[in-house]
Amino acid sequence: MIKQEKTIRIGSGAGYSGDRIEPAADLIKEGDLDYIVFECLAERTIALAQLQKMQDPTLGYDPLLEDRMKACLPLCVSNSVKLISNMGAANPAAAAKKTAALAKELGLKKIKIAAVYGDDVISMLNFNTQNFLESGDSLSVLEDEIISANAYLGVEGILMALKEGADVILTGRVADPSLFLAPLVHEFGWSLENYPLLGKGTALGHLMECAGQVCGGYFADGAKKKVSNLGNLGFPIAEILEDGSFYITKLKDAGGMVTTATCKEQLLYEVHNPAEYLTPDVIADFSGVSFQELDKDIVKVTGATGKPLTGKLKVSVGYRDGYMADAQISYGGSYALERSRLAIEIIKERLRTKNLVVEDILFDLIGLNSLFKEATSPAIPQEIRLRVAAKTKTREAAVQLLNEVETLYTNGPAAGGGVSKVVTEIIAIQSILINKSKVAPKVEYFKS
Amino acid sequence: MKLKDIAHSRTGDKGDIINISVIAFDEKDYPLLLEQVTSTKVKEFLGGTALGEVTRYELPTLAAMNFVVQKALRGGVTRSLRMDKHGKTLSSILLEMTMDTKH
Numbered sequence: 001m002i003k004q005e006k007t008i009r010i011g012s013g014a015g016y017s018g019d020r021i022e023p024a025a026d027l028i029k030e031g032d033l034d035y036i037v038f039e040c041l042a043e044r045t046i047a048l049a050q051l052q053k054m055q056d057p058t059l060g061y062d063p064l065l066e067d068r069m070k071a072c073l074p075l076c077v078s079n080s081v082k083l084i085s086n087m088g089a090a091n092p093a094a095a096a097k098k099t100a101a102l103a104k105e106l107g108l109k110k111i112k113i114a115a116v117y118g119d120d121v122i123s124m125l126n127f128n129t130q131n132f133l134e135s136g137d138s139l140s141v142l143e144d145e146i147i148s149a150n151a152y153l154g155v156e157g158i159l160m161a162l163k164e165g166a167d168v169i170l171t172g173r174v175a176d177p178s179l180f181l182a183p184l185v186h187e188f189g190w191s192l193e194n195y196p197l198l199g200k201g202t203a204l205g206h207l208m209e210c211a212g213q214v215c216g217g218y219f220a221d222g223a224k225k226k227v228s229n230l231g232n233l234g235f236p237i238a239e240i241l242e243d244g245s246f247y248i249t250k251l252k253d254a255g256g257m258v259t260t261a262t263c264k265e266q267l268l269y270e271v272h273n274p275a276e277y278l279t280p281d282v283i284a285d286f287s288g289v290s291f292q293e294l295d296k297d298i299v300k301v302t303g304a305t306g307k308p309l310t311g312k313l314k315v316s317v318g319y320r321d322g323y324m325a326d327a328q329i330s331y332g333g334s335y336a337l338e339r340s341r342l343a344i345e346i347i348k349e350r351l352r353t354k355n356l357v358v359e360d361i362l363f364d365l366i367g368l369n370s371l372f373k374e375a376t377s378p379a380i381p382q383e384i385r386l387r388v389a390a391k392t393k394t395r396e397a398a399v400q401l402l403n404e405v406e407t408l409y410t411n412g413p414a415a416g417g418g419v420s421k422v423v424t425e426i427i428a429i430q431s432i433l434i435n436k437s438k439v440a441p442k443v444e445y446f447k448s
Numbered sequence: 449m450k451l452k453d454i455a456h457s458r459t460g461d462k463g464d465i466i467n468i469s470v471i472a473f474d475e476k477d478y479p480l481l482l483e484q485v486t487s488t489k490v491k492e493f494l495g496g497t498a499l500g501e502v503t504r505y506e507l508p509t510l511a512a513m514n515f516v517v518q519k520a521l522r523g524g525v526t527r528s529l530r531m532d533k534h535g536k537t538l539s540s541i542l543l544e545m546t547m548d549t550k551h
């Protein structure tokens with residue numbers, strides 16, 4: 001590749017909280033990286049982390065933080081790679097403190113760790129005048145149930161930390177592509193008003209944020225779309241020039257592949273209007289993006305751009321929304337389908353006679369109609385797993401429903417087996433908008 | 449011929465909305481996709497599973513389309529009773545759509 005111009009190499013170390021750690025360690029070791037980014041925060045994760053923080057103020061960060069840091073931090077130090085991640089979740093300061101202590105234990109001295117927060121806006125909610133974007137309901141309807149409200153921050157907090165020379169940056173809620181865009185803005189000195197460049201950096205971030213997915217993960221169909229060595233799937237590397245043109249690649253020895261097809265699938269993943277991909281930094285426009293295979297597993301990306309923002313930030317509001325019961329039982333062999341259907345009728349009747357109130361209930365025949373509506377003439381299955389899922393106001397009602405499935409053993413159709421029962425508290429998410437000017441990122445530093 | 453013979457696909461989710469990309473393996477098939485895989489046909493195909501409106505965005509440089517489907521997840525990822533709360537399996541299911549190859 002062109003070596004005279006300044007280039008930045010960024011690796012993607014995680015596509016979600018529970019992602020594999022080995023490919024990230026390989027990238028840091030062998031990827032000749034400047035930065036590694038771990039994207040670990042799904043829509044609801046921060047609400048769950050908030051609940052944890054309420055129980056223990058030293059927690060509320062990513063559950064894999066310690067494992068990831070133990071595997072990756074020493075490699076980051078020996079290879080001069082800076083680490084950026086939203087593993088701070090609901091408690092970036094605690095995550096940074098924990099990381100500082102770990103670094104010390106690992107014999108890594110003078111590591112500067114930044115906690116970026118300010119995304120927690122729960123104290124700014126105005127219950128009487130704000131409405132949820134999804135349901136249109138006033139926030140006041142759910143006031144007592146709300147447990148978290150986190151604004152999607154852009155690059156600003158991370159930029160402050162980079163300017164102060166942080167080696168590790170742990171954030172709370174930051175928009176996924178902004179985790180990747182921030183080091184580009186910092187290194188190239190891009191203006192935060194140069195929207196076409198911010199659009200290109202956002203396209204890079206969006207392609208990278210799901211780690212393995214652009215390298216052939218979530219792609220193979222077992223028949224036509226073949227991916228070699230998926231068992232050793234590698235994570236991606238992006239190399240970018242100052243003008244915002246970049247390519248996506250992977251380590252030579254890693255499994256998977258980077259092709260125009262894997263890039264196209266990932267570019268459109270979780271996108272609505274491709275010409276208007278909203279982030280806190282820019283309205284990115286992916287509609288003119290094109291991909292070109294320069295060599296095996298090297299895909300050049302051009303054509304992304306962007307335009308100015310709306311001045312609003314999206315806020316994810318987490319709230320308690322009752323309970324979910326999920327109980328299952330299997331029927332096999334002769335009349336498996338008939339017995340499953342009989343079981344459904346029995347459950348329905350028992351709920352009626354018990355007066356058990358559920359807000360919503362779903363009967364799935366797994367193998368027949370659980371993912372998609374039933375085919376008009378389905379093949380007769382050899383086995384069926386009946387799944388009863390219901391939403392209830394109380395845990396007690398959920399448990400009662402589960403027991404009505406379990407007792408099908410001795411009180412239902414013949415030869416049902418393998419009952420499973422799970423109750424979970426539902427932490428739901430809806431969104432509101434907030435003025436960007438109201439939200440100020442804050443940075444706090446810790447040293448090993 | 450089925451859609452899977454000429455295109456590949458991936459689903460993404462946001463709240464109760466999903467998007468399903470449909471990407472031509474070979475760009476020469478893109479006009480056929482544009483003609484036959486309309487938002488009306490996708491809505492009809494997913495009907496009973498996804499309940500809301502379907503919007504199609506076209507990306508000629510990628511020989512791809514992006515379908516955005518409202519009310520697709522029975523209330524959204526965080527509170528859906530669906531087995532597949534994210535609707536991730538729907539992309540592969542859409543690929544079973546039959547293509548009319550009479551002309």
